[in-house]
Amino acid sequence: MFEIFRRLWALNWAEQWQYRANLLMYLLFWLVSPVVYLAVWTTVAQTQGNVNGLTANDFAAYYMVLLVVDVLTSQITIHVLAPEIQNGNLSNRLLLPAHPVLTQVLVNNIAFKALNLIALVPIWLVLYLLFRPALNLNALYLLLAVPALIVAFGILFLLGSALALVAFWTTRVWALWNFYSAVFMLFAGHFVPLALLPPVLQTIARLLPFPYTLYFPIQLILGKLGPQDIALNFGMQSVWLALAWVIFRLVWRAGVRQFSAVGA
Amino acid sequence: MNALRIIGAFLRLNVQVALAYRSEAVVQILLNLMWLGWELTSLAIIFANTNELGGWGPAELVALLGVWRLVNTMMSIIVWPNTEKFNQGLRDGSLDYTFLQPANSQFLVSVTRIELWRLWDFVIAVVLIVAGLGMSGRVATPANIATFLALTVSGAAVLYSLWIVMIAVTFWFTRFDNNVTILAALMDAGRFPAQVYPFWLRLLITFVIPIAVATTVPLQGLRGELAWWETAGFLALGVLAVWVSSRLWKAGVRRYSGASS
Numbered sequence: 001m002f003e004i005f006r007r008l009w010a011l012n013w014a015e016q017w018q019y020r021a022n023l024l025m026y027l028l029f030w031l032v033s034p035v036v037y038l039a040v041w042t043t044v045a046q047t048q049g050n051v052n053g054l055t056a057n058d059f060a061a062y063y064m065v066l067l068v069v070d071v072l073t074s075q076i077t078i079h080v081l082a083p084e085i086q087n088g089n090l091s092n093r094l095l096l097p098a099h100p101v102l103t104q105v106l107v108n109n110i111a112f113k114a115l116n117l118i119a120l121v122p123i124w125l126v127l128y129l130l131f132r133p134a135l136n137l138n139a140l141y142l143l144l145a146v147p148a149l150i151v152a153f154g155i156l157f158l159l160g161s162a163l164a165l166v167a168f169w170t171t172r173v174w175a176l177w178n179f180y181s182a183v184f185m186l187f188a189g190h191f192v193p194l195a196l197l198p199p200v201l202q203t204i205a206r207l208l209p210f211p212y213t214l215y216f217p218i219q220l221i222l223g224k225l226g227p228q229d230i231a232l233n234f235g236m237q238s239v240w241l242a243l244a245w246v247i248f249r250l251v252w253r254a255g256v257r258q259f260s261a262v263g264a
Numbered sequence: 265m266n267a268l269r270i271i272g273a274f275l276r277l278n279v280q281v282a283l284a285y286r287s288e289a290v291v292q293i294l295l296n297l298m299w300l301g302w303e304l305t306s307l308a309i310i311f312a313n314t315n316e317l318g319g320w321g322p323a324e325l326v327a328l329l330g331v332w333r334l335v336n337t338m339m340s341i342i343v344w345p346n347t348e349k350f351n352q353g354l355r356d357g358s359l360d361y362t363f364l365q366p367a368n369s370q371f372l373v374s375v376t377r378i379e380l381w382r383l384w385d386f387v388i389a390v391v392l393i394v395a396g397l398g399m400s401g402r403v404a405t406p407a408n409i410a411t412f413l414a415l416t417v418s419g420a421a422v423l424y425s426l427w428i429v430m431i432a433v434t435f436w437f438t439r440f441d442n443n444v445t446i447l448a449a450l451m452d453a454g455r456f457p458a459q460v461y462p463f464w465l466r467l468l469i470t471f472v473i474p475i476a477v478a479t480t481v482p483l484q485g486l487r488g489e490l491a492w493w494e495t496a497g498f499l500a501l502g503v504l505a506v507w508v509s510s511r512l513w514k515a516g517v518r519r520y521s522g523a524s525s
Contacts, residue, residue, distance in 0.1 A: 025445040043460045044314040
């Protein structure tokens with residue numbers, strides 16, 4: 001199994017490296033909206049001193065950490081998997097004695113992430129110098145963030161894969177993805193730290209997996225959570241990881257049975 | 265007259281395309297409505313926490329959202345689809361046929377593809393602008409409205425010209441098929457007034473990739489905040505941009521030698 005991953009890594013890294021210029025553009029695309037929201041919320045905080053206790057510096061710190069957390073936990077499965085299902089290439093992979101999503105697609109995601117992270121470092125430093133947030137980082141919280149980030153990626157990867165697998169049934173999978181992204185951006189804490197959402201939306205957010213994949217790691221790294229909250233959030237993460245696994249397995253099994261490759 | 269006939273022909277062609285993919289259009293319209301809901305929700309959340317954003321009230325931001333959507337609609341009806349067609353044509357050589365036709369080539373590459381069903385987005389944009397204005401309780405004088413319309417047109421002309429410059433640059437650097445990404449990426453920054461952004465970002469979206477010229481500036485005109493010489497300056501910028509870009513386009517076309525040769 002290890003050998004499979006090693007080979008796949010070499011392959012996918014080489015593939016991603018070939019597209020490094022495109023990757024920079026992708027990063028630019030992805031970067032604009034967090035920076036815009038950072039600017040919007042710091043402006044609001046500056047005009048009135050604070051927003052519900054959050055100062056301009058809090059917002060700057062929040063979004064600077066968000067940039068890193070988002071790269072670490074996000075996934076691009078739909079871009080890899082949906083085309084393979086639609087053009088029938090998945091048939092070849094189904095013949096291999098390893099799960100295509102849990103090997104090839106997973107490694108592809110990680111290679112993309114690794115390259116993105118390298119490109120993000122200089123950009124992040126420039127933004128840090130431009131906004132100069134005071135970050136009080138604590139070794140213990142950073143250590144705790146490691147499992148939180150891995151589980152968060154696991155949840156998003158499994159959910160994203162399950163969603164991409166809808167391509168087995170319909171070609172409208174991109175519209176579904178669009179909808180999923182909008183829900184994610186609102187309830188994960190992309191647009192605003194969740195504490196500022198109206199109470200109704202906060203309640204909805206707590207019932208969804210998204211706050212545990214972005215907002216929780218950010219708050220953890222910023223040292224905003226007490227021991228009880230941390231334990232609770234880790235608990236919710238485990239529940240969602242298990243649920244995401246079940247959803248993924250169910251969709252996969254039903255989908256493969258449904259699959260009749262194009263051109264076969 | 266000739267130009268109108270060409271547009272008419274392309275319109276007929278694009279109506280046929282749109283009719284072939286009816287359900288796709290319905291899905292896209294629904295998605296667009298969802299994003300509208302998202303954008304309005306985000307404004308509601310911002311103004312639940314503050315009374316003003318960089319000196320602008322909620323009603324004015326609704327109007328700004330309308331202007332931003334107006335510009336975005338222009339981009340998605342003609343600019344993005346034609347970019348795709350242009351880049352592909354440059355790569356596989358089919359652009360040759362465009363240049364062989366007896367009409368202005370810049371005009372041809374700008375109107376070949378028209379995503380007609382997005383015209384519906386124009387309606388939403390205009391409704392947002394009118395509603396925003398109504399909510400603000402501000403009475404816009406006819407002069408303000410005229411300024412607004414003129415600035416919107418010239419702002420759109422500036423962005424269109426920038427696009428022409430960006431794709432014309434590909435004549436020199438053929439492998440540069442990310443030619444318009446920076447423009448597409450920064451479009452999102454137009455949803456909020458430029459005054460909100462830190463100095464460097466304001467410079468970027470005012471002078472380098474002038475999205476603010478097509479969004480914030482027209483609305484400032486509508487609010488009567490611009491001195492006459494500022495308005496004149498922005499209008500002159502529009503004319504200048506169109507002139508420069510068409511010159512650059514012609515220079516680029518002269519360099520073009522076809523993908524196959």
